[in-house]
Amino acid sequence: MNRRYRKTVIAGNWKMNKTPKEARALVDTLRPLISKAKWCTTVLRVPFVDLSAALKATRATKIAIGAQNMHYENSGPYTGEVSGPMLVEMGVKYVIVGHSERRQYFAETDEIVNKKVLAALECGLRPIVCVGETLQEREQGVTAEQVTKQVKIALQGVQPENIRKVVIAYEPIWAIGTGKTATPEQANEVCTLIRDTIRGLFGARCARSVSILYGGSMNPENAPSLLSLLNIDGGLIGGASLNPDDFKAIVDAANQ
Numbered sequence: 001m002n003r004r005y006r007k008t009v010i011a012g013n014w015k016m017n018k019t020p021k022e023a024r025a026l027v028d029t030l031r032p033l034i035s036k037a038k039w040c041t042t043v044l045r046v047p048f049v050d051l052s053a054a055l056k057a058t059r060a061t062k063i064a065i066g067a068q069n070m071h072y073e074n075s076g077p078y079t080g081e082v083s084g085p086m087l088v089e090m091g092v093k094y095v096i097v098g099h100s101e102r103r104q105y106f107a108e109t110d111e112i113v114n115k116k117v118l119a120a121l122e123c124g125l126r127p128i129v130c131v132g133e134t135l136q137e138r139e140q141g142v143t144a145e146q147v148t149k150q151v152k153i154a155l156q157g158v159q160p161e162n163i164r165k166v167v168i169a170y171e172p173i174w175a176i177g178t179g180k181t182a183t184p185e186q187a188n189e190v191c192t193l194i195r196d197t198i199r200g201l202f203g204a205r206c207a208r209s210v211s212i213l214y215g216g217s218m219n220p221e222n223a224p225s226l227l228s229l230l231n232i233d234g235g236l237i238g239g240a241s242l243n244p245d246d247f248k249a250i251v252d253a254a255n256q
């Protein structure tokens with residue numbers, strides 16, 4: 001973390017879990033536990049149908065609510081989709097773009113991710129852009145090429161003055177929901193590479209203002225060592241964000 005230049009962000013990703021009633025109960029439990037998080041921004045990315053309950057339950061707190069996806073068009077014949085302006089009007093601040101599960105199961109390409117990043121920024125949402133390599137790509141030694149390509153395409157056409165509104169999450173696909181975490185060295189190496197890539201595209205001042213998170217089986221045990229690294233500015237937390245005590249412990253680690 002480097003709080004001098006950028007925000008520390010702990011972002012829970014509930015994925016397809018919790019009904020609106022359950023969402024309300026989970027936020028009610030979490031709220032007092034994480035209310036003292038002074039130094040880190042806490043975001044809960046909840047299913048679309050839970051947004052209303054989560055927004056209500058976090059009113060007058062510093063907890064921000066995010067969505068897990070959006071369409072890149074503002075409106076139109078896209079049955080089943082939700083647009084950025086719809087989310088903004090509700091009070092949503094963040095949106096995940098390009099999560100590996102969306103890339104894998106919903107055919108989201110780098111080009112679609114780029115359109116969504118631009119659309120999110122256009123309507124005032126902060127995109128949390130997920131990038132990361134598969135196990136096969138890591139074993140083939142092409143992690144750097146793969147992640148660099150994803151970052152470059154995702155950020156194509158972003159105006160330099162908007163780059164600080166983008167959050168990047170490095171999520172090695174082999175570590176998501178598997179209990180396998182990247183070592184702090186592996187995670188820091190790729191997060192450093194991501195910052196170097198942003199520096200190459202937008203310059204040093206922009207690069208140091210972007211929060212870069214690690215995601216993939218982050219938990220209360222491994223969070224302190226991952227978050228102690230200069231180029232890891234927080235975490236994207238899946239499984240552990242559904243457990244209030246675990247999520248609190250991670251927020252506490254980020255708040256040190």
Ligand code: PGA
Nearest residue numbers: 176177216217237238239
């Ligand atoms: P995990 O999920 O923490 O359960 O590995 C992370 C993510 O998918 O964002």
